[in-house]
Amino acid sequence: MTLAAWLGIVDPPGQPPDRRPAILLEGSLNDVEALWPTIDTALRRRADYHLIIAVPDADHEKARQRFSHERVVRDSSLAGSRRHRRGIALVIDGSANSDLVSTTIDGLPARTEPAADAIGACVASLLPFFGSRRLTSIAALNGALGSPETILCLGNGPSSEDTALDRYSDATLFRVNWTWQVRGKFRRPDAVFTADPDQPPDGLRPILVFPCAMGGRRVLAQHLLAFRPPRAGYLFVDELSPAIADMSAPLVPTNGALMIAVAAALKPRRLVIAGMDLYRHPQGRYPGSGAIEGYARGHSADCDLSLISQALAGFAGEVELLSPNLKTALGR
Numbered sequence: 139m140t141l142a143a144w145l146g147i148v149d150p151p152g153q154p155p156d157r158r159p160a161i162l163l164e165g166s167l168n169d170v171e172a173l174w175p176t177i178d179t180a181l182r183r184r185a186d187y188h189l190i191i192a193v194p195d196a197d198h199e200k201a202r203q204r205f206s207h208e209r210v211v212r213d214s215s216l217a218g219s220r221r222h223r224r225g226i227a228l229v230i231d232g233s234a235n236s237d238l239v240s241t242t243i244d245g246l247p248a249r250t251e252p253a254a255d256a257i258g259a260c261v262a263s264l265l266p267f268f269g270s271r272r273l274t275s276i277a278a279l280n281g282a283l284g285s286p287e288t289i290l291c292l293g294n295g296p297s298s299e300d301t302a303l304d305r306y307s308d309a310t311l312f313r314v315n316w317t318w319q320v321r322g323k324f325r326r327p328d329a330v331f332t333a334d335p336d337q338p339p340d341g342l343r344p345i346l347v348f349p350c351a352m353g354g355r356r357v358l359a360q361h362l363l364a365f366r367p368p369r370a371g372y373l374f375v376d377e378l379s380p381a382i383a384d385m386s387a388p389l390v391p392t393n394g395a396l397m398i399a400v401a402a403a404l405k406p407r408r409l410v411i412a413g414m415d416l417y418r419h420p421q422g423r424y425p426g427s428g429a430i431e432g433y434a435r436g437h438s439a440d441c442d443l444s445l446i447s448q449a450l451a452g453f454a455g456e457v458e459l460l461s462p463n464l465k466t467a468l469g470r
Contacts, residue, residue: 159249160190160225164213165232167197167204174205174430176236180243182435185388187227187246206317207434265358265367273345273373276403282345282371283328286310288408289401292324293394297461298413299323306410312401313344314393314413328370331393331400335360338368346372349396350385375400383445392433395442399449409453412460416442416467443467 163170163177170191181189192213193201202210227246230239265272273279280286288309292298294317303324313327316336329345330338335357338344343366348354351374361367375396376385382399383391391399394414401409416439417431433439447468450457459465 158186158188159227160209161187161243162190162192162226162229163232164192164229167193167201169232170201170205173230173232173234173236173239176240177230177243178435180240184243184246185436186249187243188435190226204430207430265362265372268362268367269369270358270362270367271371273371274377276378276400279329279345279347279371279373279400280404283310283404286328286404286406288410289404289406290324290410291394291397291401291412291414292318292327293397293413293415293461294318295413295415295417295461295463296419297415297463300412300460302460303410303412309408309410310406312397314397331397333357333393337361337364337366343369345370347396347400348372348374349390349393350374350376387441388436389438389441390436391442391445392437395445398446402449402453405453406455408456408458409450410458410460411464414446414461414464416463418463439467 161177161181163173165173170193174191177189181187189208191201191205191208191210193210195212195214198210198212227249228242230242271282273282286309288306289312290303290306290309291312292303293314298318299321307324310329311324311327312329312331313324314330315332315334316330316338318325318327319339325339326342327344329347331347331349333349333353346354346358346368348357354372354374358368358372375382382403383396398409398411398414417433433442446464450468450470457470459468459470
């Protein structure tokens with residue numbers, strides 16, 4: 139077991155990155171495809187639980203691509219291991235009856251998400267001693283970025299690879315999560331909006347922006363234990379004042395929507411937005427991925443559009459929207 143796992147800051151392989159109890163769906167990729175819509179619908183009513191999908195090793199890579207917004211593990215990593223199964227409240231066989239599965243999930247006892255892990259918060263408090271600066275305001279973020287004139291907000295949708303973006307290669311670059319690492323362009327962002335525990339690529343230390351301090355501290359602790367603290371700085375959106383968004387609501391904005399809202403608050407001269415395709419682009423969720431479409435649980439198009447509309451309504455600079463779906467939805 140790694141030091142991070144021993145300290146309780148990161149879960150052992152096969153475990154969820156948070157402390158909510160899990161529902162485990164086991165089966166082949168075909169089984170998962172058939173039953174996932176029922177489970178997804180049920181879990182949208184039960185935000186106090188989350189899903190882990192376990193598939194055979196042979197199906198693992200395809201399942202990860204298809205269900206890129208879910209936790210997907212190899213069933214071999216779970217087999218016979220009590221340690222890996224801790225925190226799992228319900229195991230569902232992929233061949234189970236859909237109606238029974240839905241009823242069973244609805245009948246699970248109510249659970250509340252615990253407070254942030256104390257050890258994670260303690261380790262994260264060491265970050266300043268390793269050269270990591272916490273940015274506590276939009277003004278501080280603006281200073282760390284060098285008061286950018288043009289900000290390119292790039293989500294991960296297919297329009298993130300529009301050739302029209304080439305003329306903004308010198309803009310300050312904001313990206314979302316780490317999916318873009320496997321693509322060919324715009325791989326050196328100045329800031330990354332994420333809640334994922336992935337480490338930045340070698341030689342890259344962008345500013346890290348987390349939606350919530352609770353989850354962000356745990357991720358930062360993992361980075362520190364890997365001897366890769368974010369030297370450029372980090373920021374928690376839910377601690378900004380005035381608030382950018384309500385991150386305590388049942389449905390919260392995606393990192394992409396938060397990225398646009400924060401970029402607009404920085405008041406650059408120009409804001410360029412692409413890759414924000416509302417998960418309904420003809421080419422799929424992500425370019426070349428074949429991932430399942432639609433918003434992940436806890437988010438919605440209406441929630442994102444409300445925040446983006448509000449942010450752009452108060453923005454006095456130039457806006458260029460290179461995401462056709464977003465442009466249409468906003469009526470711009």
